[in-house]
Amino acid sequence: MRKLAIASMVLSALVVGCSEEKTPQTDKAVALVADKAIDTSNKATNLETNPFFQEYETPFGIPPFDKITDAHYAPAFDRSIAEAKAEILAVANSPAEPTFENTIVALEYSAKLLTKVANVFFNLTSAHTNDNLKALAKDIGPRLSGLNDDLNLNPALFKRVEAIHNKIDSLELNTEQKKLLVDRYREFIRGGAGLNEDDKNTLRELNAKISKLGIEFGDNVLAETNSFELVVDNKEDLAGLPQHLIDAAAETGTKRGKEGKWVFTTHRPSKTPFLIYSENRDLREKMWKGYTHRGDNNNTNDNKKIVAEIAAIRAQKAQLLGYKTHAHFVLEGNTAKNPENVYGLLDKVWPAGLAQAKQELADMQALVDKEGGNYKVEGWDWRHLAEKIRKARYDLDEEQTKPYFSLEDTLKGVFYTVNKLYGMTFKERTDLPVYHDDVRVFEVYYKNGELIGLYLTDHYVRESKRGGAWMNAYRSQYVTEEGEFVKPIIVNVLNYPRPTGDKPTLLTFGQASTLFHEFGHAAHGFLSNGVYPSQAGTSVPRDFVEFPSQVLENWMFEPEVLSKFAKHYETGEVIPQALIEKIQAASKFGQGFATTEYMAASLLDLAWHTQTETTPVDTNAFEKSILEERGLIRQIAPRYRSTYFSHIFSDGYSSGYYGYIWSEILAADAFNAFKENGIFDQATAEAFRANVLSKGGTDDPMKLYRQFRGQEPDPKHLLKSRGLATE
Numbered sequence: 001m002r003k004l005a006i007a008s009m010v011l012s013a014l015v016v017g018c019s020e021e022k023t024p025q026t027d028k029a030v031a032l033v034a035d036k037a038i039d040t041s042n043k044a045t046n047l048e049t050n051p052f053f054q055e056y057e058t059p060f061g062i063p064p065f066d067k068i069t070d071a072h073y074a075p076a077f078d079r080s081i082a083e084a085k086a087e088i089l090a091v092a093n094s095p096a097e098p099t100f101e102n103t104i105v106a107l108e109y110s111a112k113l114l115t116k117v118a119n120v121f122f123n124l125t126s127a128h129t130n131d132n133l134k135a136l137a138k139d140i141g142p143r144l145s146g147l148n149d150d151l152n153l154n155p156a157l158f159k160r161v162e163a164i165h166n167k168i169d170s171l172e173l174n175t176e177q178k179k180l181l182v183d184r185y186r187e188f189i190r191g192g193a194g195l196n197e198d199d200k201n202t203l204r205e206l207n208a209k210i211s212k213l214g215i216e217f218g219d220n221v222l223a224e225t226n227s228f229e230l231v232v233d234n235k236e237d238l239a240g241l242p243q244h245l246i247d248a249a250a251e252t253g254t255k256r257g258k259e260g261k262w263v264f265t266t267h268r269p270s271k272t273p274f275l276i277y278s279e280n281r282d283l284r285e286k287m288w289k290g291y292t293h294r295g296d297n298n299n300t301n302d303n304k305k306i307v308a309e310i311a312a313i314r315a316q317k318a319q320l321l322g323y324k325t326h327a328h329f330v331l332e333g334n335t336a337k338n339p340e341n342v343y344g345l346l347d348k349v350w351p352a353g354l355a356q357a358k359q360e361l362a363d364m365q366a367l368v369d370k371e372g373g374n375y376k377v378e379g380w381d382w383r384h385l386a387e388k389i390r391k392a393r394y395d396l397d398e399e400q401t402k403p404y405f406s407l408e409d410t411l412k413g414v415f416y417t418v419n420k421l422y423g424m425t426f427k428e429r430t431d432l433p434v435y436h437d438d439v440r441v442f443e444v445y446y447k448n449g450e451l452i453g454l455y456l457t458d459h460y461v462r463e464s465k466r467g468g469a470w471m472n473a474y475r476s477q478y479v480t481e482e483g484e485f486v487k488p489i490i491v492n493v494l495n496y497p498r499p500t501g502d503k504p505t506l507l508t509f510g511q512a513s514t515l516f517h518e519f520g521h522a523a524h525g526f527l528s529n530g531v532y533p534s535q536a537g538t539s540v541p542r543d544f545v546e547f548p549s550q551v552l553e554n555w556m557f558e559p560e561v562l563s564k565f566a567k568h569y570e571t572g573e574v575i576p577q578a579l580i581e582k583i584q585a586a587s588k589f590g591q592g593f594a595t596t597e598y599m600a601a602s603l604l605d606l607a608w609h610t611q612t613e614t615t616p617v618d619t620n621a622f623e624k625s626i627l628e629e630r631g632l633i634r635q636i637a638p639r640y641r642s643t644y645f646s647h648i649f650s651d652g653y654s655s656g657y658y659g660y661i662w663s664e665i666l667a668a669d670a671f672n673a674f675k676e677n678g679i680f681d682q683a684t685a686e687a688f689r690a691n692v693l694s695k696g697g698t699d700d701p702m703k704l705y706r707q708f709r710g711q712e713p714d715p716k717h718l719l720k721s722r723g724l725a726t727e
């Protein structure tokens with residue numbers, strides 16, 4: 001996560017994307033955009049009116065969204081990148097003897113203006129983008145990477161850092177300072193500072209190519225996702241679909257100029273329920289293929305070549321830097337340390353998951369045979385049949401639970417939980433500037449009554465937003481050079497359906513738990529108590545970052561919590577105990593499939609990035625061979641196939657997709673501590689806050705974990721929680 005070493009402050013623009021389609025940024029390694037001298041002389045008028053060039057005169061310093069226009073970004077980036085560059089050079093060329101303060105700390109606090117601009121820009125390019133921002137992002141990505149290279153490839157600067165690093169033990173640094181120094185030094189080595197001039201140039205070229213290809217990849221996925229539509233003009237073909245989905249499809253039809261028809265898309269809120277409920281097998285097949293062939297249609301948005309090229313270039317880059325493979329390069333800084341450890345873990349979980357999935361398939365085939373279906377179960381049947389079996393076995397229909405999970409009440413459930421755990425309280429503000437009418441703003445207070453930050457929510461799906469769910473910061477916690485404690489401004493962005501008519505947004509159980517998950521990230525940001533910007537909040541390794549969010553999901557399953565917020569949206573009736581029990585029993589259903597599709601994607605990720613081949617391979621053949629080798633059944637597609645695996649080809653999660661299950665092992669084990677002591681036990685909550693949430697990236701994550709738990713995490717809690725092991 002310390003990708004952009006610059007001005008670690010820019011890091012606060014990094015997003016914590018979650019199990020869904022995810023977000024932008026990072027990995028934007030790239031070329032120095034030809035040192036173009038930036039002429040700001042003709043921007044005088046802009047200087048006076050551009051909100052980025054002034055102190056935000058808003059409550060809590062929330063960005064003045066009502067005053068920021070698209071035209072403000074380009075000049076703001078021009079100036080802030082130039083400033084950052086000058087600051088870096090000033091440190092590098094300082095005549096003073098290198099010290100921790102005048103070098104490491106000075107870098108840490110550089111690029112303030114750039115951070116200010118980037119925080120708004122990158123939030124909006126994911127949550128509320130448009131053609132202007134998209135075009136600018138293509139220009140800015142490489143320039144930021146160029147700046148990053150300016151930093152990491154500056155020999156004078158490296159010499160200073162190296163000199164300080166050489167005497168690390170005599171400097172009397174505290175833990176977080178020591179970590180800051182070690183990380184910064186390692187960043188230089190990893191950025192190519194140890195290379196000769198020729199190799200440095202090669203590295204710049206490779207970085208530039210990766211960045212450019214990554215952006216193309218992401219654009220192609222978006223185009224493919226948006227362009228596919230399944231048009232239904234015959235009412236009979238809607239059989240089985242819930243009314244809200246039909247209504248939404250009719251609305252999409254109208255919006256897309258197909259009045260009177262129903263249009264379904266590969267966006268998750270449309271695709272997933274369609275596959276579950278549609279009784280039309282042919283249409284399910286169309287939808288499933290539409291989804292799983294994104295980027296693999298041999299058209300202008302095809303990603304096969306790009307995938308292979310990115311993997312090959314990454315292998316080349318890793319070798320240039322002295323690493324065996326790209327995965328070795330990436331994992332060095334992770335909790336897992338190397339791909340061998342990751343495989344060690346996946347190998348423990350994969351067989352149990354696959355065996356369970358095969359059992360699930362056998363159950364489905366038996367059902368089809370019993371009903372005289374006369375067909376072999378395929379991928380497009382899976383969700384549909386699984387839902388039938390779930391219903392029969394647990395008599396639990398999502399439509400039955402949804403009335404108890406209105407978005408508003410679920411949010412109250414989240415607030416209730418973190419109030420009981422950490423004493424956090426929330427007060428809504430309706431008078432602050434926001435970037436879209438969907439956005440709500442809350443003041444956040446800690447148990448002592450102190451204001452600790454602002455919480456923004458942006459819940460509804462819209463075209464200007466990426467798919468998925470994530471947390472991001474408009475401002476991260478840190479302590480300024482003058483000793484001022486900066487309070488975070490954090491946003492949770494989701495893609496829930498809008499209320500229709502006078503009916504509120506009702507969430508599936510999974511969607512509701514995503515709200516808890518995202519607030520888990522937010523809590524990591526709000527309760528952060530670090531000094532240095534690059535170590536605050538969620539600035540932790542990829543395979544640790546999902547841990548606090550996954551922990552929080554657990555509370556939603558607790559009857560004590562459900563009874564507080566899960567109320568029928570019409571009658572106000574609390575969710576019946578019998579229904580809670582059904583939900584709990586059903587929660588382990590389908591884990592063979594869920595584990596397998598997720599792990600198949602993780603294995604693909606690792607396979608692409610442990611390959612040593614530096615010329616592009618045949619993408620589909622490679623993918624097929626990896627999955628066959630593992631014995632994946634054809635009825636399960638990896639959660640992401642290579643051609644739409646944005647996490648690893650455009651979003652900076654390369655070699656890191658396993659991180660969700662790694663984090664989940666920690667989460668299952670950590671929640672067990674709460675189960676042992678009481679789910680709202682104050683001592684346990686305080687230990688979790690003090691050792692994990694407040695620490696951010698100030699120390700080794702596994703050390704922090706052991707300090708909280710008093711022992712190593714035990715994977716058995718994960719297998720148990722997924723129903724893949726009984727003891």
Ligand SMILES: [Zn+2]
Nearest residue numbers: 017018019549
């Ligand atoms: Zn997450």
